Amino acid sequence: MTEVRSNATRIWLLHAAVIVLLLAGNFLLPEYHRGMFSRALVLATYAMGYNLLFGYTGLLSLGHAMFFAAGMYGAGLPVYHLGWDVPLVFATGIAAAGLLSLAVGVLALRTTGVAFMIVTMMFAQIFFLATLYFTTWTRGEEGLVLQPTTRAIEFAGNTISLSDPSTRYLVALTLFAIVLLVSLRLVKSSFGRTLVAIRENEERVRMLGYNVFATKLLAVVFSGLVCGAAGAAYGLLFGYVGSGFASSQYSILALLYVLLGGAATTLGPLVGTLFMFYVIDYTSGLTSAYLLLVGVVLIILILFFPKGLLGTIREKWLPWLP
Amino acid sequence: MAAVIPLIQTRALTRQFGGLKAVDNVDFNLESGKIHAIIGPNGAGKTTFVSLLSGRLLPDSGTILFDGQDITTMPAHKRVQVGIAYTFQITSVFANLSVYDNVALPVQRRLLQRGRVDPGALHQSVFEVLDRVGMADHAHSKAGSLSYGHQRLLEVAMGLALQPRLLILDEPTQGLSDGEIDTFIELVREIARDATVLLIEHNMQVVMALADRITVMNNGKILAEGTPSEIRANAAVQEAYLGGGDV
Amino acid sequence: MAFGPYFLLATLEGLVTASILALTALGLSLVFGVMRVVNVAHGEFFMLGAVLAWAVSTAFAGHPAIGFSAALLVAPLVVGGAAFLSERLVLRRLDYNPEATIVATIGMLYIIQQLALTFYGADARPVQAPFNVRIQLPWFGYSGYKLFVIAAAIIVMLGTWLLLTRTKIGLIMRATQYDRETAQAFGIPVDRVYGGVFALGAMLAAVAAVLVVPTQQAHYLMGRDPLLLSFIVVIIGGLGSLRGTLVAALIVGLSDGIISVFFSPTLAKMLATALVALVLVFRPQGLFGVRTR
Numbered sequence: 001m002t003e004v005r006s007n008a009t010r011i012w013l014l015h016a017a018v019i020v021l022l023l024a025g026n027f028l029l030p031e032y033h034r035g036m037f038s039r040a041l042v043l044a045t046y047a048m049g050y051n052l053l054f055g056y057t058g059l060l061s062l063g064h065a066m067f068f069a070a071g072m073y074g075a076g077l078p079v080y081h082l083g084w085d086v087p088l089v090f091a092t093g094i095a096a097a098g099l100l101s102l103a104v105g106v107l108a109l110r111t112t113g114v115a116f117m118i119v120t121m122m123f124a125q126i127f128f129l130a131t132l133y134f135t136t137w138t139r140g141e142e143g144l145v146l147q148p149t150t151r152a153i154e155f156a157g158n159t160i161s162l163s164d165p166s167t168r169y170l171v172a173l174t175l176f177a178i179v180l181l182v183s184l185r186l187v188k189s190s191f192g193r194t195l196v197a198i199r200e201n202e203e204r205v206r207m208l209g210y211n212v213f214a215t216k217l218l219a220v221v222f223s224g225l226v227c228g229a230a231g232a233a234y235g236l237l238f239g240y241v242g243s244g245f246a247s248s249q250y251s252i253l254a255l256l257y258v259l260l261g262g263a264a265t266t267l268g269p270l271v272g273t274l275f276m277f278y279v280i281d282y283t284s285g286l287t288s289a290y291l292l293l294v295g296v297v298l299i300i301l302i303l304f305f306p307k308g309l310l311g312t313i314r315e316k317w318l319p320w321l322p
Numbered sequence: 323m324a325a326v327i328p329l330i331q332t333r334a335l336t337r338q339f340g341g342l343k344a345v346d347n348v349d350f351n352l353e354s355g356k357i358h359a360i361i362g363p364n365g366a367g368k369t370t371f372v373s374l375l376s377g378r379l380l381p382d383s384g385t386i387l388f389d390g391q392d393i394t395t396m397p398a399h400k401r402v403q404v405g406i407a408y409t410f411q412i413t414s415v416f417a418n419l420s421v422y423d424n425v426a427l428p429v430q431r432r433l434l435q436r437g438r439v440d441p442g443a444l445h446q447s448v449f450e451v452l453d454r455v456g457m458a459d460h461a462h463s464k465a466g467s468l469s470y471g472h473q474r475l476l477e478v479a480m481g482l483a484l485q486p487r488l489l490i491l492d493e494p495t496q497g498l499s500d501g502e503i504d505t506f507i508e509l510v511r512e513i514a515r516d517a518t519v520l521l522i523e524h525n526m527q528v529v530m531a532l533a534d535r536i537t538v539m540n541n542g543k544i545l546a547e548g549t550p551s552e553i554r555a556n557a558a559v560q561e562a563y564l565g566g567g568d569v
Numbered sequence: 570m571a572f573g574p575y576f577l578l579a580t581l582e583g584l585v586t587a588s589i590l591a592l593t594a595l596g597l598s599l600v601f602g603v604m605r606v607v608n609v610a611h612g613e614f615f616m617l618g619a620v621l622a623w624a625v626s627t628a629f630a631g632h633p634a635i636g637f638s639a640a641l642l643v644a645p646l647v648v649g650g651a652a653f654l655s656e657r658l659v660l661r662r663l664d665y666n667p668e669a670t671i672v673a674t675i676g677m678l679y680i681i682q683q684l685a686l687t688f689y690g691a692d693a694r695p696v697q698a699p700f701n702v703r704i705q706l707p708w709f710g711y712s713g714y715k716l717f718v719i720a721a722a723i724i725v726m727l728g729t730w731l732l733l734t735r736t737k738i739g740l741i742m743r744a745t746q747y748d749r750e751t752a753q754a755f756g757i758p759v760d761r762v763y764g765g766v767f768a769l770g771a772m773l774a775a776v777a778a779v780l781v782v783p784t785q786q787a788h789y790l791m792g793r794d795p796l797l798l799s800f801i802v803v804i805i806g807g808l809g810s811l812r813g814t815l816v817a818a819l820i821v822g823l824s825d826g827i828i829s830v831f832f833s834p835t836l837a838k839m840l841a842t843a844l845v846a847l848v849l850v851f852r853p854q855g856l857f858g859v860r861t862r
Contacts, residue, residue, distance in 0.1 A: 107846075111849060111853065113667060117671055122800075122842050122843075122846040126839050126842050126843050129842070130839060194427065194431075197416055197419065197423075200416045200418055201414055203378075203414075204414045204415075205427070207376065207378070207398060207399075207402060207407075207410070208402060208431055208484065209399050209402030209403045209428070209435075210399055211399050212399065252675055289687050291679045292679060292680055292683035292687070294676075295676040295683065296680060298673070298675060299659055299677070302663065302669050302672045302673050302676070303659065303673070
């Protein structure tokens with residue numbers, strides 16, 4: 001039992017250390033890299049939401065961009081058109097993603113395997129087309145630019161501007177840290193155990209008395225909420241809301257980050273996102289066709305490293321890694 | 323005779339696959355508190371029959387009552403919640419999870435039904451179950467790394483952890499060594515003190531050692547039913563099954 | 570123009586769309602039917618066929634028919650070769666695991682598309698039709714080439730159908746589709762069959778693309794719509810059913826023209842996608858398929 005205890009301690013220490021290191025990054029990173037990290041932290045949060053469903057529950061969605069974008073539009077549209085406050089629209093963004101994931105989950109979870117992948121891809125495609133179709137409000141591909149004045153929070157007489165680089169980094173980190181700790185808590189809980197068991201053998205879980213459909217639906221909604229929070233934060237922090245974020249490419253990116261970092265590892269999404277950010281940054285001098293790189297990495301991963309970076313490390317050296 | 327409500331009662335239960343009637347118009351009563359065995363040649367419809375009881379399959383016609391309540395169309399997970407546990411014929415423990423997690427899954431579901439899952443209570447219940455089947459030492463091994471015999475035991479432990487009123491064991495001793503079978507017989511006897519056991523079994527030695535009553539199935543129908551000695555003496559059974567050189 | 574002639578024109582245009590679509594979807598359906606692989610890169614094989622058609626036809630001087638004929642021969646062969654190679658190098662190593670192969674074909678989609686962008690560029694380029702004949706109907710003139718497209722598609726489909734039903738290769742393919750393990754036990758080289766089927770599927774898309782480029786320009790993003798439409802056709806027709814695929818292609822092709830009269834293209838695509846998603850959710854065997862156990 002002492003081994004179990006010390007593992008738990010080790011796990012909390014590791015996650016705390018990661019958060020502290022990232023916090024230090026705000027003061028140590030050069031401006032350019034701090035900007036990169038701000039974006040990567042928000043997208044890593046998105047990937048963590050995806051990981052809950054894909055990594056832990058074993059449901060491979062090809063349409064998560066719709067939840068990210070639902071959060072983004074759910075927050076961005078009321079700011080842009082109605083001038084609502086930042087905290088309020090952050091909530092409406094999350095709510096929009098939650099409702100969408102509930103509706104999509106109820107329908108898509110009637111299918112399994114390949115059909116689930118295609119159905120989620122198609123629902124996301126409909127959402128993407130809708131962002132183009134309702135161009136009066138969304139301005140389609142061109143998108144909406146949220147002015148810095150609309151992206152400020154009045155707090156105790158002070159104005160906190162989300163367009164300030166340091167604030168932006170800290171807000172992104174706060175969101176990331178909260179989601180990281182909540183997911184860690186979740187995957188170590190009874191609910192997390194049930195999700196993993198569903199991934200391993202759904203029929204057996206049903207025969208232990210679980211309502212598998214309801215459990216999976218809960219996982220879809222939870223995943224949708226996290227992705228929506230990331231989408232809302234992305235729009236508010238970087239001041240832009242466009243249909244590109246709803247395109248299939250963003251669904252694939254979530255899959256890529258998670259596969260690369262290691263599916264069903266709590267820190268995998270962060271590792272995968274940062275790794276991919278810097279690979280693309282590094283090669284951007286060589287080719288503008290960065291999607292080529294995405295394609296190559298996807299195939300290499302699926303062929304040779306299906307467990308990803310942290311998944312391989314866990315298998316070989318650190319079996320206690322959550 | 324006093325009218326005791328049977329724990330399970332089926333009326334005209336039928337399930338077809340294509341043109342084949344795997345379970346054909348079966349009327350069956352299961353008395354509470356007994357060990358009841360179903361025997362019969364391969365393809366007699368035994369597994370289909372218990373799958374109908376556990377809800378893994380739905381019948382084409384007929385009714386199933388559990389403790390007087392109609393559960394014919396009740397989804398499988400609800401049946402588990404009212405007290406029908408099913409252990410799989412083919413071992414299907416969660417191979418990638420620890421033994422502890424395998425048992426924690428049914429325990430936490432049971433605790434959840436009564437409210438919150440308290441970590442302390444969970445831990446205690448899991449080890450109670452593991453102690454009962456003598457596997458506490460293996461709690462932190464991966465289930466997939468256990469010997470076959472231990473995996474079968476774990477399968478039963480998962481059923482036990484649900485604290486069912488009816489435990490359906492589908493060929494639990496298949497592939498076990500003689501020594502393991504003896505342990506198993508003891509375990510089932512002990513389980514039967516709290517729960518009714520419905521056993522599908524090919525090994526006649528196990529059946530004769532355990533069963534209070536035996537039902538013989540053939541071609542989807544009930545061929546005979548009675549105490550072990552009645553079944554032994556039944557000529558039709560001899561011909562259809564026991565005489566087949568199986569025993 | 571009166572309604573009758575207008576309807577005739579819309580039907581003819583619909584038939585052209587349906588022919589191209591049927592060829593493309595047939596390739597996707599074949600690959601899914603035999604290999605149980607969902608090829609998300611199918612639209613890119615279509616695009617590759619079109620881009621190659623441009624490259625080959627512009628390499629030949631003289632009468633456009635020479636370049637076009639060369640393209641009709643070369644483009645499908647090159648695309649088939651590329652598909653065969655990717656099957657050998659990637660899909661086979663994944664043991665055709667359905668989920669892993671989808672992820673891999675998504676990777677292939679990006680690679681092919683971005684290579685086309687890098688080497689062919691972002692411009693849309695036309696390919697000259699092999700002949701320029703207008704067939705004068707009483708009400709309007711109609712492109713003879715488009716009628717040729719319909720005829721060619723029918724011939725290719727007949728050929729494919731004969732290949733599947735009347736030849737030993739077809740028998741082997743159907744046996745593999747029916748039961749992979751048994752086929753293997755009977756000495757059928759299943760993995761070579763798979764390589765062949767994947768190449769054949771891609772070649773059908775490439776033929777469709779070569780046929781379509783004289784009426785529509787070649788562009789590196791042109792694989793998107795054929796992919797979506799093929800998915801629609803294959804799903805509505807019932808996954809893996811060739812007859813269903815043909816019927817669905819006709820319906821989708823013919824209705825495409827009519828729908829676009831009433832709805833904007835974006836809305837039409839939204840509705841079509843929603844319809845197909847709901848078919849998959851509620852009737853996974855397709856609208857015309859029979860539910861199997």
